[in-house]
Amino acid sequence: MERKTKIEIALALAVIMLFAAFLLFWRQKAATPTTTTPTSTTGITSSKDKLTTSTGSTDTTTTPAPVVVKETSATTVARTFVERLGSYSSESDAANIEDILPMATASFQKQLETLAKQARASSDGSYYGVSTLVVTAPKTVGSTSTQTVLSMTTQREETVGDPGNTTIKYQSITITLVKSGTTWLVDGYTWKDGV
Numbered sequence: 357m358e359r360k361t362k363i364e365i366a367l368a369l370a371v372i373m374l375f376a377a378f379l380l381f382w383r384q385k386a387a388t389p390t391t392t393t394p395t396s397t398t399g400i401t402s403s404k405d406k407l408t409t410s411t412g413s414t415d416t417t418t419t420p421a422p423v424v425v426k427e428t429s430a431t432t433v434a435r436t437f438v439e440r441l442g443s444y445s446s447e448s449d450a451a452n453i454e455d456i457l458p459m460a461t462a463s464f465q466k467q468l469e470t471l472a473k474q475a476r477a478s479s480d481g482s483y484y485g486v487s488t489l490v491v492t493a494p495k496t497v498g499s500t501s502t503q504t505v506l507s508m509t510t511q512r513e514e515t516v517g518d519p520g521n522t523t524i525k526y527q528s529i530t531i532t533l534v535k536s537g538t539t540w541l542v543d544g545y546t547w548k549d550g551v
Contacts, residue, residue: 429539442488
C-alpha cells in the first residue's frame with residue numbers, strides 16, 4: 357500500500373473518531389440535567405426526606421430540572437422556512453414543502469399543500485434542482501406584538517439537466533409571520549426578482 361493511501365486512511369479514521377466523540381458529547385449535553393438534593397443523615401425518616409440510612413451516610417434524591425420552554429425568534433423561523441422552501445430537487449418529490457408545513461399557519465398550510473401538488477404534477481422527468489441560502493440578516497419591514505413582516509436576500513443556485521448547467525442568482529423574499537402562543541408561524545411569502 358502506498359504511503360499516501362495509508363495517510364488518507366488514517367485521516368479518514370481520525371475524522372470518524374472525532375465525529376463519534378462529538379456525537380457522544382452532544383448526547384450527554386442533550387440529556388436532561390438533574391438536581392441532587394441531600395437528605396437527612398439521621399436515622400429518622402420524615403416525609404420531607406425521601407431516602408435516609410440509619411448509618412448516618414447521606415443519600416440523595418434526584419429530581420428532574422424544570423423544563424424551560426425556549427421561544428424561537430421570528431427571524432430564526434423565517435430564515436429556516438426560506439432556505440427549506442427555496443431548496444428543491446425534482447428527485448425529492450416536494451419533500452421541502454412537506455418539511456415546512458409545521459412552520460406555517462393552518463390556512464397557509466393549505467396553500468403550501470397545493471404548491472406541493474403542483475410541483476409533483478409539473479415534473480417532466482428531467483432533473484431540476486435549486487439550493488437557497490439566506491445571505492443577509494432578515495430586516496423587519498413591519499411589526500406588532502402578534503405579527504411581523506421580514507425581508508431578506510437569498511442566493512439561489514439553480515441546476516437544469518446536468519450539474520454543469522448551473523446558474524446563480526440573488527433574489528429577495530418577504531415573509532409574514534404571526535405569533536401563536538410562544539411560536540412564530542409563517543402566514544405568507546412573496547419572492548421578488550433581483551435584490
